[in-house]
Amino acid sequence: MLLTVHPVATTVIRPRSNKLIEAMVNEAQRKLALADIRENIARSGLHIYLVSGGATPRFAYTIGLSESIGAELILAGAIFYMKDDVRKIVNGIAAQLKADRGREVFEITGLGSFVLRRASSSWAAEFMLGAFDYYQKREIPALQIVPDTAHWTIDVPDMAAPWSATREPIWRWQREAWTYPVSKEATATTNLAALHGERVTEAVRWEEDNWELFAGAGPDVSKDELRIVPLGTLLAADPSLVAVINLEVGAGLWRDDISEWHPWARNRAK
Numbered sequence: 480m481l482l483t484v485h486p487v488a489t490t491v492i493r494p495r496s497n498k499l500i501e502a503m504v505n506e507a508q509r510k511l512a513l514a515d516i517r518e519n520i521a522r523s524g525l526h527i528y529l530v531s532g533g534a535t536p537r538f539a540y541t542i543g544l545s546e547s548i549g550a551e552l553i554l555a556g557a558i559f560y561m562k563d564d565v566r567k568i569v570n571g572i573a574a575q576l577k578a579d580r581g582r583e584v585f586e587i588t589g590l591g592s593f594v595l596r597r598a599s600s601s602w603a604a605e606f607m608l609g610a611f612d613y614y615q616k617r618e619i620p621a622l623q624i625v626p627d628t629a630h631w632t633i634d635v636p637d638m639a640a641p642w643s644a645t646r647e648p649i650w651r652w653q654r655e656a657w658t659y660p661v662s663k664e665a666t667a668t669t670n671l672a673a674l675h676g677e678r679v680t681e682a683v684r685w686e687e688d689n690w691e692l693f694a695g696a697g698p699d700v701s702k703d704e705l706r707i708v709p710l711g712t713l714l715a716a717d718p719s720l721v722a723v724i725n726l727e728v729g730a731g732l733w734r735d736d737i738s739e740w741h742p743w744a745r746n747r748a749k
Contacts (some may be wrong), residue, residue, distance in 0.1 A: 516542050516613055527569050528609050534652040534663040534711035536634040538563050542610045548576050550620035556634030557626055558706050591630045595622040601642035605653050632674040633716045650716040661724055665710040667692045671701045682723040683731035
């Protein structure tokens with residue numbers, strides 16, 4: 480089962496008891512979540528958490544595999560893949576691991592090949608909060624799922640090295656406060672070329688909290704190459720994109736591979 484984590488919504492009945500109400504609701508939600516995890520582990524041997532939202536890239540991790548293979552799995556970033564793909568990848572690798580603990584390369588039909596990398600405990604501590612809560616342990620071994628070169632994207636960190644915002648700036652807001660003068664929930668519609676590391680050359684702000692940032696000509700991007708990512712992902716990958724923050728809604732910028740930004744006429748943006 481794939482569980483997406485959302486903030487717990489609460490209804491304030493009396494201002495003076497707001498904190499108590501939130502605590503009660505949160506604890507009730509926690510008990511339901513733990514029961515769900517137990518049921519999934521009993522039925523299929525693992526539970527998959529998918530965490531998204533805010534300035535940090537999406538990530539997924541398992542709970543329950545450490546009981547059978549001695550470690551949990553983490554798929555961090557990898558926005559090349561859709562949510563259903565994430566489930567197939569994690570379940571497929573888990574099944575292959577159970578059948579052959581010594582396997583080094585994992586093939587998932589239609590989704591490419593993957594290797595596993597031992598994740599530093601500093602990364603595991605940031606990502607696997609549900610696993611630590613479920614098992615009530617201070618340390619749980621984790622393996623990072625790493626896609627092949629063709630499916631790699633800029634949001635895939637090297638989790639073998641200890642956590643470092645300098646080394647992996649795209650993940651800095653997992654620990655640091657959001658510093659830009661726009662919502663940390665702001666998103667960017669982009670293309671796989673940009674997510675493979677090519678320079679963004681077109682930028683348009685269509686809504687208050689949504690941009691289009693493309694490597695190459697936007698009209699030439701096919702639907703299957705489009706992805707929606709946190710704006711912070713692209714800002715961290717390329718600091719020169721900070722110029723797009725100040726765009727008015729409906730305005731745009733363009734540049735080529737070597738030039739600076741130029742204003743984009745409204746008729747061109749259309």
